[in-house]
Amino acid sequence: MRQRGLTARATALAVTVLVTAGACTVQRHWGGGSNAGSGGKAKVGLVTKTDTNPYFVELRNSAGAAAKAQGADFSALAGQFDGDNDGQVRAIENLMQQGATTILITPSSSTGVLDAIKRARESGVLVIALDTATEPAEAVDATFATDNFEAGRQQGAYVKAALAGTAPKFFMVDGTAGSTVDTQRHGGFLKGMGLTDAAPEIKGKTPANGDQSLAQQGTENLLQRTADINSLYTMNEPMGRGAAAALRARGLTGQVVVGSIDGGCEGVRNVKSGELAATVMQFPKKMAEQGVTAAVEYAKTGKKPQGFVDTGSVVITDKPVPGLPSQNSAWGLRNCWGGQ
Numbered sequence: 001m002r003q004r005g006l007t008a009r010a011t012a013l014a015v016t017v018l019v020t021a022g023a024c025t026v027q028r029h030w031g032g033g034s035n036a037g038s039g040g041k042a043k044v045g046l047v048t049k050t051d052t053n054p055y056f057v058e059l060r061n062s063a064g065a066a067a068k069a070q071g072a073d074f075s076a077l078a079g080q081f082d083g084d085n086d087g088q089v090r091a092i093e094n095l096m097q098q099g100a101t102t103i104l105i106t107p108s109s110s111t112g113v114l115d116a117i118k119r120a121r122e123s124g125v126l127v128i129a130l131d132t133a134t135e136p137a138e139a140v141d142a143t144f145a146t147d148n149f150e151a152g153r154q155q156g157a158y159v160k161a162a163l164a165g166t167a168p169k170f171f172m173v174d175g176t177a178g179s180t181v182d183t184q185r186h187g188g189f190l191k192g193m194g195l196t197d198a199a200p201e202i203k204g205k206t207p208a209n210g211d212q213s214l215a216q217q218g219t220e221n222l223l224q225r226t227a228d229i230n231s232l233y234t235m236n237e238p239m240g241r242g243a244a245a246a247l248r249a250r251g252l253t254g255q256v257v258v259g260s261i262d263g264g265c266e267g268v269r270n271v272k273s274g275e276l277a278a279t280v281m282q283f284p285k286k287m288a289e290q291g292v293t294a295a296v297e298y299a300k301t302g303k304k305p306q307g308f309v310d311t312g313s314v315v316i317t318d319k320p321v322p323g324l325p326s327q328n329s330a331w332g333l334r335n336c337w338g339g340q
Helices: 008-013 054-069 085-097 114-122 148-162 180-193 212-225 237-249 265-273 284-301 329-335
Strands: 043-048 073-078 102-105 126-130 142-145 170-174 202-207 231-234 257-262 278-282 307-310 313-316
Touching (some): 054 073, 073 085, 085 114, 102 114, 114 126, 148 313, 170 180, 170 237, 202 212, 237 257, 265 329, 278 329
Parallel strands (some): 043 073, 043 102, 126 142, 170 202, 170 231
């Protein structure tokens, strides 16, 4: 999901992939201006946070396939790392120069790309946020995403129920400090647990920026302070695996209820093996397909989607708890993303 484009600077940023109705080719320019609402072909650009995370790979691949199926041109660009706001701004500018009629974006920062988005919309480009909302939400025409607060709440509700009345003592392994997704999932988890950020049940917090190695190191550091925990929040599955590795090194596997969010195939396998007690699956394919469909409609008729569209989330666990709907890992493996 990360790509590069027109200038030497953009080439260092990403790889541009153009999907046409008949074939997939690498190109530098579409050429021409926006033809939105004229009944012409949609030119859809996707800007993701990085091009390595399996979640964004799935988003890119699904968007490309949907564009091909619906006869739209498709170009994908990405930042070099999670938090690369400048890279995403350059990607938006490149797509505008290429004549994009719609830009789909997963913003690394919900505020860091607002000026570029504003310029795109003022030029007549439809802008849809995927996966991550902007702040304010009205900065884009529409958002197709997981309700991240609800996903966090589901994780918290599961962990609380899995403790079966035992008082929680837990660490929180967070993502990138200040990011919308991190804030929403963190707050949702605490809501599901029935606690606040000041709760004494929280025995430690560590940011890990979505990275497995940082999560392992951060959890190891927290365990040096206290190993007296029975549960653990992780913002996504790579961090869940890192935290689980730290627990395993201390002989705590099976004694700590570890929850996470994502729904990648590797994460579902982690649930099946018992490394994670549960994960909350989200659906990037649905986000991408709905975004492309809206882009095609906009090119044809000028009709724009509006507001927030929740693409859903499902708890995946082989140890279901009363009162919380869930699916098992077999169902998860049939519906996961990122390869079997």
